[in-house]
Amino acid sequence: MKRSRVIAEAILLAFVGVLLPLSAAIYAAWALSVNTEKGRLELVASQAAARTHLSILNTAAMLRELDNQKLAPCSDAHIGEMRRLSINGRMIEEIGYIDDGLLRCTSWGQTTKRIAKLPPDFMSGDDIETWVAVPPLVSGADPLTVVQVGKHNALIDPVRPIDLLSDNRILVTIVAPNGRVAAMLNDLDTQMALSLAKQGKSGVNDDYVYGVATDAGWTAIAVGHREELIAQFRSQLWVFLLFGGFASIFIVAMIMRQSRKRLSPLSELQIAVRKREFIVHYQPIVELATGNCVGAEALVRWKRPDGSLVRPDLFIPLAEQSGLIQPITDQVIDAVARDLNELLVQYRSVHVTINVCAEDIKSGRILEAVAARIGRTGIENRQIWLEATERGLLDIEEASRTIEEARTRGHKVAIDDFGTGYSSLQYLQNLPLDTLKIDKSFINTINRQSATSSVVPHIIDMAKALNLSVVAEGVETVEQAEYLIEHGVEYGQGWHYGKPMPADIFIAYLYENMKRRRADVIPLRRLNG
Known part of the structure; x- marks a missing residue:
């Protein structure tokens, strides 16, 4: 307002x-x-x-x-x-x-x-x-x-x-x-x-x-x-x-x-939650080696009544501090089920990653919230990936119980923004994770003379040693993409592949990607024949 x-x-x-x-x-x-x-x-x-x-x-x-x-x-x-x-x-x-x-x-x-x-x-x-x-x-x-x-x-x-x-x-x-x-x-x-x-x-x-x-x-x-x-x-x-x-x-x-x-910002945020002013944009996640779109990360946006959008970094910290992040997360899940239901039922190989707050990981509430919202949609649990930051995994014992239960139900679990918090090798060894996401701040140092430019290969090696798949965030250039492919990183997301986009544009993007994929496969079959 x-x-x-x-x-x-x-x-x-x-x-x-x-x-x-x-x-x-x-x-x-x-x-x-x-x-x-x-x-x-x-x-x-x-x-x-x-x-x-x-x-x-x-x-x-x-x-x-x-x-x-x-x-x-x-x-x-x-x-x-x-x-x-x-x-x-x-x-x-x-x-x-x-x-x-x-x-x-x-x-x-x-x-x-x-x-x-x-x-x-x-x-x-x-x-x-x-x-x-x-x-x-x-x-x-x-x-x-x-x-x-x-x-x-x-x-x-x-x-x-x-x-x-x-x-x-x-x-x-x-x-x-x-x-x-x-x-x-x-x-x-x-x-x-x-x-x-x-x-x-x-x-x-x-x-x-x-x-x-x-x-x-x-x-x-x-x-x-x-x-x-x-x-x-x-x-x-x-x-x-x-x-x-x-x-x-x-x-x-x-x-x-x-x-x-x-x-006050908190009151405005409370009103926004009550009026369900949050929408979701989807940023494509691609297989780096092929360029095939395999899913998207659901990114929440606050759309004010006048149509303007509030950046997540301006309200997510306040939402986490005030406990409003949980109802916002629920609105994100609702939006995913509403926006991509038909798409996810049609393409079982496509997944959507949903960010989960620390309290939801600690209590396990997120699992019931997801089940209640996608249970009758036809979307499978394996198509919903849960993504937690390092701050959400500080209590290793409780986090492990939630992650184990999530994986039992079919969800994959990723650790987001790795390297920006309190992580260590021991930390990763004690958590039953599936995927590690390298933060954009490290991707930006690729091919640059920076004190942290050597960190990326160490993170990749650490993930491989723990049998974790790797997603690189913030890929913006061809050089970054080629570097990541050379070092065996499976997936990437960033403006080089697509900005966060509304559901209808993402669906069109995915269909176009599927069409290109089929066009590449058919000539290859003819050549082999």
């Missing part, structure tokens, strides 16, 4: 990391303010509905008691008792006596105009008749609520039960069970009050915050101005912004930390 992209992503995430907590803080402050204000108004509404219903029940109980006193209707004693109850009852404006459907007298005295009783607006319980918004004809007061039990009724001021619940900043409206407005404290638009009562739930609009509650059919609406909500929101906001700021700092710090980790 490009550094510029990681940096751009970090900046974007940091911006989001700042914006998101602050936005969440603002939202939380607003939500808390709204819920707090709605809760306050719902409490007022609940108390108003409950007190209204209770006032009806208390009045009805008083009227039942008056009915049970059996006083002479409209006598001085009767009127006096009604007057006493009216004075003592804080909510009662007037008490009347009904007989034969007509109002006969009230707590004010005998009526000169008798009023016919109308059907009630609704019933409360079994015997409580109720009317709302009734204008009293005798006292001339504001519209009242009328409650009747038996032959007595009472005119109640519907505002009295709720006038202690609110201040001028809260508008309270009581809607009766029949849907009519029974009382209004601090004037609210009637249509709005009825609409909110019908809606039946608390909320917020452009101008108000409101709470709605119902008790026994009585609905109370408590409405507060939005300015109160805004003031409360502002007082809450600074506290939430403080926490949001701390959260933003923490998130940005974590983003920066993760971004630095992603920009």
